[in-house]
Amino acid sequence: MxxxxxxxxxxxxxxxxxxxxxxxxxxxxxxxxxxxxxxxxxxxxxxxxxxxxxxxxxxxxxxxxxxxxxxxxxxxxxxxxxxxxxxxxxxxxxxxxxxxxxxxxxxxxxxxxxxxxxxxxxxxAHNLLVTHPSFPPRSVQELIAYSKQRPGQVNYGSSGIGTSVHLSAELFQYMAGVKWLHVAYKGGGPGLVALLAGEVSLYFGNLPTVINHARSGKLRAVAVTGLKRSPAAPDIPTVAESGVPGFEVAxxxxxxxxxxxxxxxxxxxxxxxxxxxxxxxxxxxxxxxxxxxxxxxxxxxxxxxxxxxxxxxxxxxxxxxxxx
Amino acid sequence: MDILSNLALGFGVAFSPENLAYCFIGVLLGTLVGVLPGVGPLVTIAMLLPITFNLPAVAAITMLAGIYYGSQYGGSTTSILVNLPGETASAVTCIDGYQMARQGRAGPALAIAAIASLFAGCVGVLLIALAGPAIAEWALQFGAAEYTALMLMALVASAVISGGDVLKGLAMVVLGLMIGIVGVDVNSGMQRYTFGVPELVDGIGFTVIAVGLFAVAEIVVNLERKDPREVYTGKITNLMPTRGDLKDSAWPIVRGTAVGSFFGVLPGTGPALSSFATYLLEKKLARDPARFGRGAIEGVAAPEAANNAAAQTNFIPMLTLGLPASATMALLLAAMTMQGIEPGPQVMLTRPELFWGLIASMWIGNLMLVILNLPLIGLWVSLLRAPYRWLFPSIIMFCCIGNFSVSNNPGDVYLCAAVGVLGYVLAKLECEPAPLILGYVLGPLLEENLRRALLLSRGDPTVFFTRPISLTFMIATLFVLAVVIAPGLRKKADNA
Structure with missing residues (x-):
């Protein structure tokens, strides 16, 4: 070398x-x-x-x-x-x-x-949709159904306006026909803290920054934003295969x-x-x-x-x- | 959990020649970049990150961590000597540290800063070792409402920081607040006061403001003096603090450590806020608050203890929860990830040699820093003997380099010059820069959290009074307000 x-x-x-x-x-x-x-x-x-x-x-x-x-x-x-x-x-x-x-x-x-x-x-790289464990929906389907019954009541966090974390959620709302409330934070750190503390219910985090919290049970992994499953987490389904076909954010x-x-x-x-x-x-x-x-x-x-x-x-x- | 055997393991790892060497390189680099304004630990760690890929994990993390806490030591040096804050958190140290230097007491000021940092650093590390995970869990209870109440309390307390005129102090806070909200609003994504200039979209940097207001303005004010320049050197007494100095500083150091440890754990606040908060506290507790701003040694000891304690406890959320409390911590987190270490609560169990090795290295590193910095004091002080025609251009040059290097943007250098002019005008009007800086730091945080709290509560303001921590801060705010207003009223009554 x-x-x-x-x-x-x-x-x-x-x-x-x-x-x-x-x-x-x-x-x-x-x-x-x-x-x-x-x-x-x-x-x-x-x-x-x-x-x-x-x-x-x-x-x-x-x-x-x-x-x-x-x-x-x-x-x-x-x-x-x-x-x-x-x-x-x-x-x-x-x-x-x-x-x-x-x-x-x-x-x-x-x-x-x-x-x-x-x-x-x-x-x-793709994002991972994670939720606070106290948030009832466990899958993309449940999340859509839950959100449709409560328009504008589900809070999602982001690392700032226009970031991929924010736009993932906007694309999801656009494609799934649901309405959430956006709470923007200054950067990925504070956004993730807010989710862990339960201040917001869901978050499309950068996969490596959130996967361990999901593994340790502090967060719940719902789906990845790639078209194919991630080699780093093959057990987690994609959003696209769980009812929002064609959904992809990278x-x-x-x-x-x-x-x-x-x-x-x-x-x-x-x-x-x-x-x-x-x-x-x-x-x-x-x-x-x-x-x-x-x-x-x-x-x-x-x-x-x-x-x-x-x-x-x-x-x-x-x-x-x-x-x- | 057997803490002693864990620490033994940690020291075993940290005392290996390789890790000792990297720890030393880290703190040495940290001291150096701390001395330069603008060139901070963030930039340094980012540059060195790729090099560390080829190092063993413990050595890499030890070195990068050393840069971070080492910079908190170096940052005070230029603040004290030439009123140039080397690091964000050292802006407060300028207020009394520089006055001490003008009185020929630069040596004791530098020494007390190092001693305070050592004490605070060691206590901070002890906190990580003893109660890291518990503290991190507790810090998670701080939501938008709690931050709002905390910022409100700090802002109200800031009325105390302004030396004389309360009205001027308030005006400065508001001015700082206005400068602070330049750029994209976090909550709405709207640009404010950017006038279509792309360079202003991310706001006006702290380095620009602090260097402009303190260092540049001070030089302009000095140039104006007709009388032969103030010679500090003739008055230089001793290099080390006296017994009296140590006695005066003991409690401020302890309190500074406590305040700093608290703020360090909270994501998004960090060392800068902690040094302001502890300065306010000391000024309020002092028997003779008038001494503050005129070279009170407590005004150096407490903030320096606070920023170093905060620099250490900043590691708690990162190490125990895998959460970055600041941009620098996010970078360290990335360094760990790329070393194949999965950050998060399991690090303590899966990689005990890394966790405890790092903790042990921090103690060693803090000790190294003091050994490194104390002998340098004589050298630093002798720099003050340089004639102004050499000293001033050099300071200005460092200001330019520092400002440029934050984002490689020449616009920041011009902006800093403009802020320098503003600082000169403020000095002429006898307005203190400290409340302005506080407004600049706190205002945007307060606004961001207030709006977020109301967004989350769907507009219900009772949220600030129904959550216990928030309520506590609100009550404390009212108390501070009463304390601040009462003497003012009494004074008015006396004058009447």
Missing amino acids: KLQVYAYILSAAALLGMVPTVAAQAPYPTRPIRFIVGFPPGGSNNIVARMISPKLSEYLGQQVVVDNRGGANTAIATEIAANATPDGYTILMNAPGHATNPSLIKKLNFDSIRDFAFITQIGQ TWWGLSAPAKTPPAILARLHKETVRALNDSGVRKQLQGLGGEIVASTPEQYAAYVRNEIAKWAKVIKAAGIKSQ
Whole structure:
């Protein structure tokens, strides 16, 4: 492992030495690459970025430097990337906010589709619907029946407006035809505390953060938000198979670059990113976050983002969440 | 449960050369990042997280935890020396710590901060070891109504913090409150006072406010002085606190530890609030409250004890329930998850070597911190001998670096300069910055919880009086109000 790193450094150094004599135009990359992340340090986006960047640095032979530009649910970072020179030296980490911001924020200074060249979807993770043990419904079916009899009386918690925790519940209400009361908290920690204390009755938590509470009996696991059951909890049914067909919410991470980045550079970035994602260490670390590797093609990834934007536009409108 | 054998196991793990080394690296890094404003434990832990994947679990967690509580030690240093709060929780330490430095008592102030932190840290760790799970369960009873009542009590008590004019104090609280609600409203998702500027969507950061109001404003005020600069150095007496200092600080340290331990357990409040709360308490209990704000050693000892105790008890919900009480704890939780440790109540049973090893390492780490920090005092104090033409630009540079590094946003540096101007104007008007900061911290929390409590009760305000903990705070609020108003009325009567 270590030897390999040295080998790469050596070969990179050798290449560098050769560059001036061999070609006037040096092969990409010749200087460090900026990897913009739309969240401050902390949180899964930052962790995923910092998991991949050492591998990318190794494969590309140049440092890939993570640049945290938190704020406005990734909109600040995305705007910086949209306006960056499309030369392959700026890449952007996409998160679900990339697809929901067009519906949540009225005035965006960029276009989530047109201004970007999509490289690959890095991975995704699903949420787990958990309830307080004192809450009577035990299954999705019971929950729907219970909620229909008590419109607006069931409280659900979230980690904030526009987060995947919040939008999971909005999609559920939209698809199942029920009405709950939303209680927003500042972040996943306080939201989960409120559920454990019974202040709210249900919560679509990030799977690894809630699964142990369900196992220890402090919470009750009802269903996962993936289309397929989670390998981490194969005994828990999906929402889709329990009476809300087609229901799916994922937290996802993806890589993109400014729109006019040269195709050859995009191809190189795609190749090396997928190679990094196939690394067993990276795979294991992402599993630790409750996620799975996707490593899709640029076309698949672009289609995925377009699909997400359309899906959430519908849900956000139906839920009456106002755009700013 | 045999606590002694558990602790023996813990110390056995913590005293292994490898774990000792990582503990030391952690607290050393913590001290360093604590000294720099803005560069806090959150950023440091986030950067180091990927490196720790390759370390054994105990070493990794020990080191990351050390960064966190170590930063609470370092944070007081610049607060005392140059009125620059290195860490959120140290803003309060500026008030009296900096005045002590101006009187040539920077050494005793730094020493008492270290001693208070050591005592509080050790007690905090003891609490985790003895009663962690029980405390965590108790903290779960704090819902929106309880938080509302608690914040109300703190806000009312804050009238005490303003040195002189109650009206000016209140105006400052309100101003802080207004600055605090800039950004997206948690409950409705609406943007307030953002003027379409994306950088304001997440609000104005604490570092911007605290550094601007304390450090930048202080420098501007100093530059204005025509008379030869104030020389602290000629007056430097001794580096260590006197017997009298220790005696004056003993009870404040104990009370600060108690207050800090309490706030540390509550998610979302943490060290910053605890240091304010304990400062208010000391000022109220003091025989001569007028000394506060003019270099009272209690005003350094108590908040420093509080923020360190809170930093330790902050671990309780995380370690015993797998619940993060703050962003930094969420990061530590992620570190554990990625090490393959499933956080939650079972950690104590499935990984006793990790749990008790961490506890033991915290005691060792706190001791290391004092050994590390006491000899540094002489060095820090000698920095004050530097001429202002060197000192001021350096401080300003650290302010800029700190502000920029919070979110890599140059806008924050400009904003901090603007807040510095505001701080200068306030100084001219003889308005104290402390109530403003308190309003900034408490106001949004109060609003958020008040609206949440009413949302949950479907608009029924009796919820604040029917829940026992909430009712207790409400009664205490009325009591504080009476205590605050009564002397004011008496004074008016005397003047008349």
